[in-house]
Amino acid sequence: MRDRYAAVLPSWWRAVSGACALGAAGAVPFVDAGWPARGAVVALLLVQGTAAGWLMRDRPGAALAVTAAAGAGIQALAPEVGPGILFVVLCAFAWLRPARTSLWGMGAAGAATAAVAAAQGRMVVVWPVAALLAWSWGALGRAEAARRHAEARRAAVEERARIGRELHDVLSHTVSVMVVQAAAADDVFDANPGLARRAVRNLEAEGRQALAELRHFLRSVRDADGGEADGSVPGLGDLDRLAASVTGAGLRVRIQREGMAGVRVPSGAGLAVYRIVQEALTNALRHARAGRADVVLRYADGRLDVDVRDDGPGALTAPGSTASGGTGLAGSGQGIAGMRERALLLGGTFEAGPDPDGGFRVRASLPVGEAT
Incomplete structure (x- = not known):
């Protein structure tokens, strides 16, 4: 079944992205002993990745690509810091995009970090596994949000159907009876005024009953608990x-x-x-x-x-x-x-x-x- 859910990142997403970047930046002073400029370059790459992460809500594909490049650079220059912000952005990307799209992002992120790790002679399998975990978390969050959205939409459709049934049943019956009574009154108006008046009184009674049912129905629509406790719902009696x-x-x-x-x-x-x-x-x-x-x-x-x-x-x-x-x-x-x-x-x-x-x-x- 095609995934048509339009996900939106929550408002706290940018705060999480910034916090992760700041946490990684805390390790920068400890990586510049051999090459003083390295710390500055790593800091710039962190800023680049964070800025791209902030654009995730508007341009998720571009944000992931920029962050992947920044993460690979950070991994190459400062393995001690690691490409953590890339995985945060990958998780958000999996939230925003269907699995068939976000899987490509997971593959690209895992391949980029694994290639750098292989060039450094480090354990290659760690970063693809980390990419898979980050993607899975985002994909599961998307699936849960899509489920809640579908349930809310189904509830709204069912409520509209209920309202339509009630209005149809109340108005169809009452208007039909009123039309018949009005036609009867018109037919005998000159020949039998008394019978015509009785038909008009019946017409008035039907109108009043319809108004009473409509008032109760509108109260039940406004009432979150259903509003049926007052006994005015028609039944067998x-x-x-x-x-x-x-x-x-x-x-x-x-x-x-x-x-x-x-x-x-x-x-x-x-x-x-x-x-x-x-x-x-x-x-x-x-x-x-x-x-x-x-x-x-x-x-x-x-x-x-x-x-x-x-x-x-x-x-x-x-x-x-x-x-x-x-x-x-x-x-x-x-x-x-x-x-x-x-x-x-x-x-x-x-x-x-x-x-x-x-x-x-x-x-x-x-x-x-x-x-x-």
């Missing part, structure tokens, strides 16, 4: 209200509960069930031309099964949707995917498609634990 809302818009809904007595469903699973039922009923209302929908909740062996069936003849599914029929989500193509994601995130299963007996059927099974 809100399904009857949901059914009444959809029934008022023209789709008769019947809810059956089997084996649910004494079952305590976690809030996350309850929210998922509510949203799945809400989306299925919304699509039956909007797209299926259905007159009736049956919702069955069944608990058995630690799992909660949800079964939603409508009696619609089915509507053509919009391009990009994964199913056809009543809840085929004509026009958006997102609802079925959102329901499936909710079920799979909780370790459950999900199916949606035309029912052989007619209409459209949505089924989900979620693990909820043993009944208490």
Whole structure:
């Protein structure tokens, strides 16, 4: 897999580079006994290597090349000091560049120092090993930083997906019901003002409910802990209200509960069930031309099964949707995917498609634990 991580050296890098150069410079006075100018040349090479190290954040390749030359010169003139700053820069280079690039730098650094050591009759293997260790440290640091970056990015993507699912489910259902109620009010406005007023009141109630859910959702987004402790998250207890809302818009809904007595469903699973039922009923209302929908909740062996069936003849599914029929989500193509994601995130299963007996059927099974 190609390494696309864009690493940046931390702000303390230059301080570390300078400290290493100063540490090496402390040995310079002890290397000039045989040749007085040698200490000055070594000091200049240290300054050159340090200056190149400071440019590592902007020009890492050039900085490593200059430092390698300086390190080889220091090794040749003052083996007592050694090319330590080169290995510090090599470590930073391995942090900044992918392995396929930084390996060339490691090879060049090891070869340069080993060639000088060989010319001096010293042990050749020491410096290539030191180069390998310096490169490994930087490469491991890069890998760890890349992992943290990928995790943070994945968390952000998942959060955006969660926000998108919630907004879609809240707004899609509410706006659909409001549109149906507004159309009904307009149809009977002159012939039956009382019925029109009732439709308008239902429209107002749906709008208020949507605002309440949106306010809670925005609080949960702002709250780092999820903000679900106030009990305003919709769940199984809100399904009857949901059914009444959809029934008022023209789709008769019947809810059956089997084996649910004494079952305590976690809030996350309850929210998922509510949203799945809400989306299925919304699509039956909007797209299926259905007159009736049956919702069955069944608990058995630690799992909660949800079964939603409508009696619609089915509507053509919009391009990009994964199913056809009543809840085929004509026009958006997102609802079925959102329901499936909710079920799979909780370790459950999900199916949606035309029912052989007619209409459209949505089924989900979620693990909820043993009944208490």
